[in-house]
Amino acid sequence: MNLIDQNFNIKEEKKKSKAPKIILGAIIVVFLLIVLILGYIMYLENTTIKLYLNGELNNNLLGILQIQDDGTIYAPIKEISKYFDYESYNGEYTDKSEEQTKCYVQSESEVVNFALGEDTINKLDLTNSSENYEYINLSNQIKANDGVLYASSDTLEKAFNISFEYNQNTNRIYIYTLPYLVQNYTNQVLSYGYVGVNEDFASQKAILQNMIIVKDEDEGTGVIDLSGNVILEPKYDDIKYLPNVGDFLVTNDDKVGIISKNKETKLPIEYDLIELMDQEAGLYLVKEDEYYGVVDFNGNTIIFIENDEIGIDASKFSKNSIKNKYILAGSVIPVKQDEKWALFDLKGKQITDFEYDEFGYIPSNNKNAMSLLVIPDYDVIVACKDKKYTLINTSGERLMGVVADDIYMTVSSGEEHYYILANDKTYDAIDYLQSRGVTPNVENSKNEEENNNQDENAVSSDEEENTNSSDNSKKNSQ
Numbered sequence: 001m002n003l004i005d006q007n008f009n010i011k012e013e014k015k016k017s018k019a020p021k022i023i024l025g026a027i028i029v030v031f032l033l034i035v036l037i038l039g040y041i042m043y044l045e046n047t048t049i050k051l052y053l054n055g056e057l058n059n060n061l062l063g064i065l066q067i068q069d070d071g072t073i074y075a076p077i078k079e080i081s082k083y084f085d086y087e088s089y090n091g092e093y094t095d096k097s098e099e100q101t102k103c104y105v106q107s108e109s110e111v112v113n114f115a116l117g118e119d120t121i122n123k124l125d126l127t128n129s130s131e132n133y134e135y136i137n138l139s140n141q142i143k144a145n146d147g148v149l150y151a152s153s154d155t156l157e158k159a160f161n162i163s164f165e166y167n168q169n170t171n172r173i174y175i176y177t178l179p180y181l182v183q184n185y186t187n188q189v190l191s192y193g194y195v196g197v198n199e200d201f202a203s204q205k206a207i208l209q210n211m212i213i214v215k216d217e218d219e220g221t222g223v224i225d226l227s228g229n230v231i232l233e234p235k236y237d238d239i240k241y242l243p244n245v246g247d248f249l250v251t252n253d254d255k256v257g258i259i260s261k262n263k264e265t266k267l268p269i270e271y272d273l274i275e276l277m278d279q280e281a282g283l284y285l286v287k288e289d290e291y292y293g294v295v296d297f298n299g300n301t302i303i304f305i306e307n308d309e310i311g312i313d314a315s316k317f318s319k320n321s322i323k324n325k326y327i328l329a330g331s332v333i334p335v336k337q338d339e340k341w342a343l344f345d346l347k348g349k350q351i352t353d354f355e356y357d358e359f360g361y362i363p364s365n366n367k368n369a370m371s372l373l374v375i376p377d378y379d380v381i382v383a384c385k386d387k388k389y390t391l392i393n394t395s396g397e398r399l400m401g402v403v404a405d406d407i408y409m410t411v412s413s414g415e416e417h418y419y420i421l422a423n424d425k426t427y428d429a430i431d432y433l434q435s436r437g438v439t440p441n442v443e444n445s446k447n448e449e450e451n452n453n454q455d456e457n458a459v460s461s462d463e464e465e466n467t468n469s470s471d472n473s474k475k476n477s478q
Contacts, residue, residue: 051173053083054180062173066150071168073153074143077114081105084160084177086112093124094318097414100147105159109201112159114142114149121159122323127201130275131314133323134244161205181207185226189214192228198239206241211261213239213248223248223261231261244279245297258284267299277311277326277333281346285310285326294333294348302348309336312359317373319411329379331394334359343381343396351396356383361407366421369408375418377440378433382407391433399436 051062061083066074078088086105091097093104093111101116111124113133119141122133136159140152153164161178182204186197189212198204198213198221206213210226214234222234232239238251247260250269257269267274273287282297286305293305303310312334314325327333332351333344340354360373361382372382380391380399389404406421407429418429 049171049173051175053175054177058083061175065173071166072140073164073166073173074150075153075156076145077105077142077149077151077159078103079148080156081160084162085179086160092321094321099414100149101144103149114151114159116142116144116149118142121155123159125202131325132276135279135323157208161208163208178204178208185212188226188228189224192224194224194234198241200240202243203239203241205243209246211241213241232259232263242276244276249274266297267295278324281327283326283346294344302346303333303335303344307335307337308339310334312373316362317360317371319370319409319416320373321376322373328359328381329374329376329394331379332381332396341383343392345394352392356385357387358384360384361389363406363408366406366408368410369406369419370410372407372409372418375429375433378430378438379441380433380438391429393438399433399438 049062049067051058051065053061061080064075064079068074081088084107086107088103088105089096090103091099092102092113092115093106102114104111104113106112109125109127111126113122119138120135121138121142122135124131124133138152138155138158140155142155143150151159153166156162157164163174163176163181165174166172167174182197185207189197192214194214194216196215198215200213203213206223207226211223211231212226213221213223215221216234218234220234221236221239222230223232223239224230232248232250236250236252237254240249240251242249242258247258247266250257250259252269254272255269256271256274257265258267258274259265267284267286271286271288273285275285277283277285277294283302284295284297286293286295288305291305292307292310293301294303294310295301310333311326312322312328314322322328327346328343331346333346335342335344335350335354337354339357341356341359342350342354343352344350359381360371361369361384362371363369374381375391379394381394383390383392383402385402388402389407390402391399391407393399400420404420404422406419408419408421410417410419420427420429420432
Protein backbone atom coordinates (compact mmCIF):
# COMPACT_ATOMS: atom_id res chain seq x y z
CA MET A 1 0.00 0.00 0.00
CA ASN A 2 1.45 3.38 -1.01
CA LEU A 3 1.45 6.49 1.09
CA ILE A 4 -1.51 8.07 -0.76
CA ASP A 5 -3.73 5.02 -0.17
CA GLN A 6 -2.72 4.92 3.48
CA ASN A 7 -3.62 8.59 4.03
CA PHE A 8 -6.94 8.07 2.26
CA ASN A 9 -7.82 5.16 4.53
CA ILE A 10 -6.91 7.14 7.63
CA LYS A 11 -9.22 9.99 6.54
CA GLU A 12 -12.03 7.54 5.86
CA GLU A 13 -11.65 5.98 9.30
CA LYS A 14 -11.74 9.44 10.93
CA LYS A 15 -14.93 10.27 9.01
CA LYS A 16 -16.51 7.01 10.16
CA SER A 17 -15.57 7.68 13.79
CA LYS A 18 -17.13 11.19 13.65
CA ALA A 19 -20.42 10.01 12.10
CA PRO A 20 -21.87 8.39 15.26
CA LYS A 21 -21.00 11.48 17.25
CA ILE A 22 -22.75 13.73 14.76
CA ILE A 23 -25.81 11.49 14.73
CA LEU A 24 -25.83 11.36 18.53
CA GLY A 25 -25.49 15.12 18.69
CA ALA A 26 -28.35 15.54 16.23
CA ILE A 27 -30.52 13.18 18.27
CA ILE A 28 -29.75 15.14 21.43
CA VAL A 29 -30.60 18.42 19.68
CA VAL A 30 -33.88 17.01 18.33
CA PHE A 31 -34.69 15.61 21.77
CA LEU A 32 -34.04 18.98 23.40
CA LEU A 33 -36.18 20.69 20.77
CA ILE A 34 -39.00 18.24 21.43
CA VAL A 35 -38.67 18.82 25.17
CA LEU A 36 -38.73 22.58 24.62
CA ILE A 37 -41.75 22.33 22.33
CA LEU A 38 -43.59 20.07 24.75
CA GLY A 39 -42.67 22.40 27.58
CA TYR A 40 -43.97 25.37 25.64
CA ILE A 41 -47.16 23.51 24.80
CA MET A 42 -47.62 22.64 28.47
CA TYR A 43 -46.93 26.27 29.37
CA LEU A 44 -49.59 27.38 26.91
CA GLU A 45 -51.95 24.76 28.31
CA ASN A 46 -51.43 26.00 31.85
CA THR A 47 -51.70 29.70 30.98
CA THR A 48 -54.72 29.34 28.69
CA ILE A 49 -57.96 29.46 30.65
CA LYS A 50 -60.35 26.58 30.03
CA LEU A 51 -63.91 25.92 31.11
CA TYR A 52 -65.54 22.54 31.64
CA LEU A 53 -69.33 22.21 31.87
CA ASN A 54 -70.36 18.88 33.37
CA GLY A 55 -66.90 17.52 32.57
CA GLU A 56 -66.79 18.64 28.93
CA LEU A 57 -64.73 21.49 27.46
CA ASN A 58 -67.02 24.40 26.51
CA ASN A 59 -65.38 27.32 24.72
CA ASN A 60 -68.69 28.98 23.84
CA LEU A 61 -69.63 29.39 27.49
CA LEU A 62 -66.12 30.59 28.31
CA GLY A 63 -66.42 33.24 25.62
CA ILE A 64 -69.26 35.11 27.35
CA LEU A 65 -67.54 35.36 30.75
CA GLN A 66 -65.80 38.48 32.02
CA ILE A 67 -62.88 37.75 34.36
CA GLN A 68 -61.73 40.69 36.45
CA ASP A 69 -58.27 41.31 37.88
CA ASP A 70 -59.30 40.13 41.35
CA GLY A 71 -60.61 36.83 39.93
CA THR A 72 -64.30 37.75 40.14
CA ILE A 73 -66.22 36.37 37.18
CA TYR A 74 -69.31 38.00 35.68
CA ALA A 75 -71.63 36.66 33.00
CA PRO A 76 -74.67 38.02 31.12
CA ILE A 77 -77.66 36.53 32.93
CA LYS A 78 -79.97 35.97 29.99
CA GLU A 79 -77.26 34.59 27.70
CA ILE A 80 -75.80 32.16 30.21
CA SER A 81 -79.22 30.85 31.27
CA LYS A 82 -79.57 28.68 28.16
CA TYR A 83 -76.52 26.63 29.18
CA PHE A 84 -78.40 25.57 32.32
CA ASP A 85 -81.76 24.86 30.59
CA TYR A 86 -83.50 28.08 31.66
CA GLU A 87 -85.49 30.43 29.44
CA SER A 88 -84.92 34.17 29.98
CA TYR A 89 -87.11 37.25 29.69
CA ASN A 90 -87.06 40.99 30.35
CA GLY A 91 -89.11 42.39 33.23
CA GLU A 92 -90.40 40.49 36.24
CA TYR A 93 -92.18 37.15 36.43
CA THR A 94 -95.42 38.47 37.95
CA ASP A 95 -95.30 41.80 36.12
CA LYS A 96 -94.53 41.17 32.47
CA SER A 97 -92.80 44.08 30.71
CA GLU A 98 -89.83 44.92 28.49
CA GLU A 99 -88.02 46.72 31.32
CA GLN A 100 -84.31 46.05 30.79
CA THR A 101 -83.27 46.88 34.36
CA LYS A 102 -85.03 43.67 35.38
CA CYS A 103 -85.06 40.15 34.01
CA TYR A 104 -86.14 36.70 35.06
CA VAL A 105 -85.19 33.17 34.13
CA GLN A 106 -87.50 30.17 34.23
CA SER A 107 -87.10 26.40 34.16
CA GLU A 108 -89.67 23.67 34.61
CA SER A 109 -89.08 23.84 38.35
CA GLU A 110 -88.47 27.46 39.33
CA VAL A 111 -88.34 31.16 38.49
CA VAL A 112 -85.55 33.59 39.45
CA ASN A 113 -85.95 37.40 39.39
CA PHE A 114 -82.99 39.78 38.95
CA ALA A 115 -82.90 43.60 39.16
CA LEU A 116 -80.14 46.08 38.42
CA GLY A 117 -78.28 47.29 41.51
CA GLU A 118 -79.91 44.75 43.84
CA ASP A 119 -77.88 42.66 46.27
CA THR A 120 -80.66 40.06 46.52
CA ILE A 121 -82.48 37.78 44.11
CA ASN A 122 -85.80 36.06 44.70
CA LYS A 123 -86.76 32.58 43.60
CA LEU A 124 -90.15 30.91 43.26
CA ASP A 125 -90.35 27.11 43.42
CA LEU A 126 -92.91 26.13 40.78
CA THR A 127 -93.11 22.60 42.17
CA ASN A 128 -94.44 24.00 45.46
CA SER A 129 -97.90 25.59 45.73
CA SER A 130 -96.96 27.94 48.61
CA GLU A 131 -96.54 30.95 46.27
CA ASN A 132 -93.85 32.29 48.61
CA TYR A 133 -90.59 33.59 47.21
CA GLU A 134 -87.19 32.68 48.60
CA TYR A 135 -84.93 35.71 49.08
CA ILE A 136 -81.19 35.15 48.67
CA ASN A 137 -78.53 37.69 49.68
CA LEU A 138 -75.66 38.27 47.24
CA SER A 139 -72.00 39.15 47.71
CA ASN A 140 -72.02 41.27 44.54
CA GLN A 141 -74.77 43.44 43.11
CA ILE A 142 -76.41 42.84 39.76
CA LYS A 143 -74.59 45.02 37.20
CA ALA A 144 -75.23 46.16 33.65
CA ASN A 145 -73.14 46.61 30.53
CA ASP A 146 -74.61 48.20 27.43
CA GLY A 147 -78.13 47.50 28.69
CA VAL A 148 -77.40 43.85 29.52
CA LEU A 149 -77.66 42.56 33.10
CA TYR A 150 -74.66 40.70 34.52
CA ALA A 151 -74.26 38.56 37.65
CA SER A 152 -71.15 37.30 39.43
CA SER A 153 -70.28 33.61 39.67
CA ASP A 154 -71.47 33.33 43.29
CA THR A 155 -74.85 34.73 42.21
CA LEU A 156 -74.98 32.30 39.30
CA GLU A 157 -74.39 29.42 41.72
CA LYS A 158 -77.35 30.46 43.87
CA ALA A 159 -79.63 31.41 41.00
CA PHE A 160 -79.14 28.39 38.73
CA ASN A 161 -78.37 25.74 41.38
CA ILE A 162 -74.92 25.00 40.01
CA SER A 163 -71.45 24.32 41.36
CA PHE A 164 -69.04 26.97 40.00
CA GLU A 165 -65.31 26.66 40.76
CA TYR A 166 -62.53 28.85 39.36
CA ASN A 167 -58.96 27.74 40.11
CA GLN A 168 -56.72 30.71 39.35
CA ASN A 169 -53.54 28.64 39.79
CA THR A 170 -54.46 26.21 37.03
CA ASN A 171 -56.67 28.60 35.02
CA ARG A 172 -59.52 26.13 35.06
CA ILE A 173 -63.24 26.73 35.54
CA TYR A 174 -65.45 23.77 36.48
CA ILE A 175 -69.24 24.07 36.38
CA TYR A 176 -71.66 21.30 37.31
CA THR A 177 -75.44 21.56 37.01
CA LEU A 178 -77.86 20.11 39.53
CA PRO A 179 -79.34 17.47 37.16
CA TYR A 180 -75.83 16.26 36.34
CA LEU A 181 -74.88 16.02 40.02
CA VAL A 182 -78.12 14.20 40.88
CA GLN A 183 -77.55 11.63 38.16
CA ASN A 184 -73.91 11.19 39.09
CA TYR A 185 -74.53 10.74 42.82
CA THR A 186 -77.58 8.53 42.33
CA ASN A 187 -75.28 5.84 41.00
CA GLN A 188 -72.96 6.37 43.96
CA VAL A 189 -75.86 6.10 46.42
CA LEU A 190 -76.73 2.68 45.00
CA SER A 191 -73.19 1.54 45.67
CA TYR A 192 -73.67 2.52 49.33
CA GLY A 193 -76.57 0.05 49.58
CA TYR A 194 -79.48 2.48 49.33
CA VAL A 195 -82.26 2.06 46.79
CA GLY A 196 -82.66 5.67 45.63
CA VAL A 197 -82.64 9.39 46.35
CA ASN A 198 -85.39 11.91 47.09
CA GLU A 199 -86.58 13.32 43.75
CA ASP A 200 -88.22 16.42 45.25
CA PHE A 201 -86.72 19.48 43.53
CA ALA A 202 -85.90 21.42 46.70
CA SER A 203 -84.49 18.29 48.30
CA GLN A 204 -82.13 17.71 45.38
CA LYS A 205 -80.44 21.02 46.24
CA ALA A 206 -78.97 19.36 49.34
CA ILE A 207 -76.37 17.87 46.98
CA LEU A 208 -74.96 21.37 46.50
CA GLN A 209 -74.29 21.36 50.25
CA ASN A 210 -72.64 17.91 50.10
CA MET A 211 -75.69 16.02 51.39
CA ILE A 212 -78.07 13.51 49.82
CA ILE A 213 -81.54 12.44 50.99
CA VAL A 214 -81.72 8.66 50.49
CA LYS A 215 -84.15 5.78 50.84
CA ASP A 216 -83.26 2.31 52.13
CA GLU A 217 -84.76 -1.11 51.38
CA ASP A 218 -87.34 -0.75 54.18
CA GLU A 219 -88.55 2.52 52.58
CA GLY A 220 -87.07 4.56 55.40
CA THR A 221 -85.66 7.97 54.49
CA GLY A 222 -82.40 9.44 55.81
CA VAL A 223 -79.57 11.80 54.93
CA ILE A 224 -75.94 10.97 54.12
CA ASP A 225 -72.94 13.01 53.01
CA LEU A 226 -71.31 12.48 49.63
CA SER A 227 -68.91 9.94 51.11
CA GLY A 228 -71.75 7.80 52.45
CA ASN A 229 -71.52 8.85 56.11
CA VAL A 230 -74.88 8.99 57.87
CA ILE A 231 -76.18 12.44 58.88
CA LEU A 232 -79.79 11.47 59.70
CA GLU A 233 -80.62 7.79 60.07
CA PRO A 234 -82.96 6.28 57.44
CA LYS A 235 -85.90 5.82 59.82
CA TYR A 236 -88.30 8.60 58.78
CA ASP A 237 -91.29 8.34 56.47
CA ASP A 238 -90.10 11.33 54.46
CA ILE A 239 -87.47 14.07 54.55
CA LYS A 240 -87.38 17.29 52.55
CA TYR A 241 -84.54 19.76 52.43
CA LEU A 242 -85.23 23.43 53.20
CA PRO A 243 -82.61 25.24 51.10
CA ASN A 244 -83.52 28.63 52.59
CA VAL A 245 -82.38 27.63 56.07
CA GLY A 246 -80.33 24.47 55.51
CA ASP A 247 -82.48 22.27 57.77
CA PHE A 248 -84.69 19.26 57.07
CA LEU A 249 -88.47 18.93 57.25
CA VAL A 250 -89.03 15.38 58.53
CA THR A 251 -92.28 13.40 58.46
CA ASN A 252 -93.29 10.50 60.66
CA ASP A 253 -96.79 9.06 61.11
CA ASP A 254 -98.29 12.02 59.23
CA LYS A 255 -96.70 14.53 61.61
CA VAL A 256 -93.86 16.91 60.70
CA GLY A 257 -90.95 18.59 62.48
CA ILE A 258 -87.62 20.30 61.78
CA ILE A 259 -84.22 18.65 62.35
CA SER A 260 -80.85 20.23 61.52
CA LYS A 261 -77.92 18.53 59.80
CA ASN A 262 -76.30 18.45 63.25
CA LYS A 263 -79.14 16.18 64.45
CA GLU A 264 -80.69 18.98 66.55
CA THR A 265 -84.50 18.86 66.78
CA LYS A 266 -85.56 22.45 66.20
CA LEU A 267 -89.29 21.74 66.02
CA PRO A 268 -90.69 18.46 67.42
CA ILE A 269 -92.42 16.05 65.04
CA GLU A 270 -95.92 16.91 66.24
CA TYR A 271 -97.37 19.37 63.71
CA ASP A 272 -99.76 18.71 60.83
CA LEU A 273 -97.99 21.31 58.67
CA ILE A 274 -94.86 23.45 58.82
CA GLU A 275 -94.11 26.07 56.19
CA LEU A 276 -91.40 28.69 56.08
CA MET A 277 -92.89 32.18 56.33
CA ASP A 278 -89.73 34.26 56.14
CA GLN A 279 -86.09 33.27 56.60
CA GLU A 280 -84.88 36.70 57.73
CA ALA A 281 -87.65 37.03 60.32
CA GLY A 282 -86.96 33.40 61.30
CA LEU A 283 -90.62 32.35 61.33
CA TYR A 284 -92.56 29.19 60.48
CA LEU A 285 -96.28 28.79 59.90
CA VAL A 286 -97.53 25.75 61.83
CA LYS A 287 -100.83 23.90 61.88
CA GLU A 288 -102.46 21.64 64.46
CA ASP A 289 -106.00 20.25 64.26
CA GLU A 290 -107.10 22.70 61.55
CA TYR A 291 -105.79 25.75 63.42
CA TYR A 292 -102.80 27.88 62.49
CA GLY A 293 -100.10 29.67 64.44
CA VAL A 294 -96.56 31.00 64.12
CA VAL A 295 -93.35 29.81 65.79
CA ASP A 296 -89.78 31.00 65.42
CA PHE A 297 -86.77 28.93 64.36
CA ASN A 298 -86.13 27.98 67.99
CA GLY A 299 -89.66 26.68 68.51
CA ASN A 300 -90.92 29.66 70.53
CA THR A 301 -94.58 30.51 70.00
CA ILE A 302 -95.08 33.87 68.28
CA ILE A 303 -98.79 33.62 67.46
CA PHE A 304 -100.86 30.98 69.25
CA ILE A 305 -102.22 28.07 67.24
CA GLU A 306 -105.85 29.19 67.44
CA ASN A 307 -106.50 30.88 64.12
CA ASP A 308 -108.58 29.85 61.11
CA GLU A 309 -106.14 31.24 58.58
CA ILE A 310 -102.83 33.09 58.32
CA GLY A 311 -101.72 34.78 55.10
CA ILE A 312 -103.58 35.90 52.00
CA ASP A 313 -104.07 34.49 48.50
CA ALA A 314 -101.30 36.31 46.62
CA SER A 315 -102.60 35.11 43.24
CA LYS A 316 -105.45 37.64 43.50
CA PHE A 317 -102.92 40.48 43.43
CA SER A 318 -100.58 39.42 40.62
CA LYS A 319 -99.91 42.99 39.43
CA ASN A 320 -99.09 44.10 42.97
CA SER A 321 -95.92 41.94 43.02
CA ILE A 322 -96.63 40.34 46.39
CA LYS A 323 -93.60 38.16 47.14
CA ASN A 324 -94.71 36.93 50.57
CA LYS A 325 -98.30 36.03 51.27
CA TYR A 326 -97.66 35.72 55.02
CA ILE A 327 -95.88 39.02 55.71
CA LEU A 328 -97.27 42.21 54.17
CA ALA A 329 -95.29 45.44 53.72
CA GLY A 330 -92.33 43.57 55.19
CA SER A 331 -93.53 43.63 58.78
CA VAL A 332 -97.17 42.64 59.44
CA ILE A 333 -98.93 39.28 59.45
CA PRO A 334 -102.60 38.95 58.37
CA VAL A 335 -104.52 36.61 60.69
CA LYS A 336 -108.14 35.40 60.47
CA GLN A 337 -110.47 34.33 63.29
CA ASP A 338 -114.23 33.76 63.09
CA GLU A 339 -114.47 35.26 59.60
CA LYS A 340 -112.69 38.50 60.61
CA TRP A 341 -109.13 39.61 59.93
CA ALA A 342 -106.53 41.41 62.04
CA LEU A 343 -102.86 42.33 61.78
CA PHE A 344 -99.99 41.16 64.00
CA ASP A 345 -96.39 42.35 63.99
CA LEU A 346 -93.41 40.02 63.59
CA LYS A 347 -93.03 39.65 67.36
CA GLY A 348 -96.61 38.39 67.70
CA LYS A 349 -98.19 41.59 69.01
CA GLN A 350 -101.73 42.16 67.75
CA ILE A 351 -101.86 45.66 66.23
CA THR A 352 -105.49 45.77 64.99
CA ASP A 353 -108.75 44.27 66.18
CA PHE A 354 -110.37 41.35 64.37
CA GLU A 355 -112.77 43.67 62.53
CA TYR A 356 -111.93 43.54 58.84
CA ASP A 357 -113.76 41.41 56.29
CA GLU A 358 -110.66 41.09 54.13
CA PHE A 359 -107.39 42.70 53.20
CA GLY A 360 -106.97 44.02 49.68
CA TYR A 361 -109.26 45.40 47.00
CA ILE A 362 -110.57 43.31 44.12
CA PRO A 363 -112.47 45.27 41.45
CA SER A 364 -116.03 44.41 40.56
CA ASN A 365 -117.68 47.37 38.80
CA ASN A 366 -114.60 49.52 38.11
CA LYS A 367 -113.31 48.22 34.77
CA ASN A 368 -110.20 50.42 34.81
CA ALA A 369 -109.09 49.23 38.24
CA MET A 370 -106.61 46.53 39.15
CA SER A 371 -106.49 44.57 42.39
CA LEU A 372 -104.48 46.24 45.15
CA LEU A 373 -103.25 44.93 48.50
CA VAL A 374 -100.22 47.08 49.38
CA ILE A 375 -98.96 50.47 48.22
CA PRO A 376 -95.33 49.31 48.34
CA ASP A 377 -93.25 52.49 48.61
CA TYR A 378 -95.43 53.69 51.48
CA ASP A 379 -95.95 50.34 53.22
CA VAL A 380 -99.70 50.80 53.65
CA ILE A 381 -102.29 48.05 53.37
CA VAL A 382 -105.78 48.16 51.90
CA ALA A 383 -108.45 46.83 54.28
CA CYS A 384 -112.18 46.25 53.76
CA LYS A 385 -114.98 46.54 56.32
CA ASP A 386 -118.68 46.44 55.53
CA LYS A 387 -117.93 46.85 51.81
CA LYS A 388 -115.96 50.06 52.39
CA TYR A 389 -112.20 50.48 52.24
CA THR A 390 -109.43 52.15 54.23
CA LEU A 391 -105.63 52.29 54.44
CA ILE A 392 -103.67 50.92 57.39
CA ASN A 393 -99.98 51.50 58.16
CA THR A 394 -97.62 48.90 59.63
CA SER A 395 -98.34 50.17 63.15
CA GLY A 396 -101.99 49.21 62.71
CA GLU A 397 -103.24 52.81 62.46
CA ARG A 398 -105.92 53.81 59.98
CA LEU A 399 -104.83 56.64 57.72
CA MET A 400 -108.41 57.47 56.75
CA GLY A 401 -111.93 56.50 57.72
CA VAL A 402 -113.49 53.35 56.34
CA VAL A 403 -115.27 55.38 53.67
CA ALA A 404 -113.72 54.60 50.27
CA ASP A 405 -115.72 52.76 47.63
CA ASP A 406 -112.55 51.69 45.81
CA ILE A 407 -108.81 51.85 46.49
CA TYR A 408 -107.15 50.51 43.38
CA MET A 409 -104.16 50.49 41.05
CA THR A 410 -103.67 51.21 37.36
CA VAL A 411 -100.63 50.71 35.16
CA SER A 412 -99.75 53.18 32.40
CA SER A 413 -96.55 53.04 30.33
CA GLY A 414 -95.13 50.60 32.83
CA GLU A 415 -95.74 52.92 35.81
CA GLU A 416 -98.09 52.09 38.66
CA HIS A 417 -100.63 54.63 39.89
CA TYR A 418 -102.86 54.39 42.96
CA TYR A 419 -106.29 55.95 43.45
CA ILE A 420 -109.01 56.36 46.07
CA LEU A 421 -112.65 56.62 45.03
CA ALA A 422 -114.85 58.12 47.74
CA ASN A 423 -118.09 60.14 47.61
CA ASP A 424 -118.04 59.94 43.81
CA LYS A 425 -114.65 61.66 43.68
CA THR A 426 -111.32 60.18 42.66
CA TYR A 427 -108.18 61.10 44.59
CA ASP A 428 -104.54 60.30 43.92
CA ALA A 429 -103.60 57.96 46.77
CA ILE A 430 -99.97 59.13 46.88
CA ASP A 431 -101.03 62.78 47.12
CA TYR A 432 -103.42 61.85 49.88
CA LEU A 433 -100.78 59.95 51.85
CA GLN A 434 -98.30 62.79 51.53
CA SER A 435 -100.93 65.30 52.66
CA ARG A 436 -101.30 63.19 55.80
CA GLY A 437 -97.58 63.35 56.42
CA VAL A 438 -96.89 59.80 55.26
CA THR A 439 -93.46 59.59 53.64
CA PRO A 440 -92.09 56.94 51.31
CA ASN A 441 -90.18 54.01 52.71
CA VAL A 442 -86.62 55.38 52.85
CA GLU A 443 -84.99 52.11 51.78
CA ASN A 444 -87.34 51.62 48.81
CA SER A 445 -86.85 55.22 47.64
CA LYS A 446 -83.09 54.96 48.05
CA ASN A 447 -82.95 51.71 46.09
CA GLU A 448 -85.08 53.19 43.30
CA GLU A 449 -82.86 56.28 43.08
CA GLU A 450 -79.71 54.14 43.10
CA ASN A 451 -81.12 51.89 40.38
CA ASN A 452 -81.96 54.89 38.21
CA ASN A 453 -78.47 56.31 38.66
CA GLN A 454 -76.88 52.94 37.98
CA ASP A 455 -79.02 52.49 34.89
CA GLU A 456 -77.86 55.85 33.53
CA ASN A 457 -74.20 55.20 34.32
CA ALA A 458 -74.20 51.46 33.58
CA VAL A 459 -73.06 51.72 29.97
CA SER A 460 -70.09 54.01 30.50
CA SER A 461 -68.80 52.57 33.78
CA ASP A 462 -69.32 48.94 32.91
CA GLU A 463 -67.90 49.35 29.42
CA GLU A 464 -64.65 50.54 31.03
CA GLU A 465 -64.80 47.61 33.44
CA ASN A 466 -65.53 45.25 30.56
CA THR A 467 -62.51 46.58 28.65
CA ASN A 468 -60.25 45.88 31.62
CA SER A 469 -61.79 42.44 32.04
CA SER A 470 -61.42 41.67 28.35
CA ASP A 471 -57.77 42.72 28.41
CA ASN A 472 -57.25 40.44 31.39
CA SER A 473 -58.99 37.58 29.61
CA LYS A 474 -56.78 38.08 26.58
CA LYS A 475 -53.70 37.94 28.76
CA ASN A 476 -54.90 34.67 30.27
CA SER A 477 -55.58 33.17 26.86
CA GLN A 478 -52.25 34.08 25.30
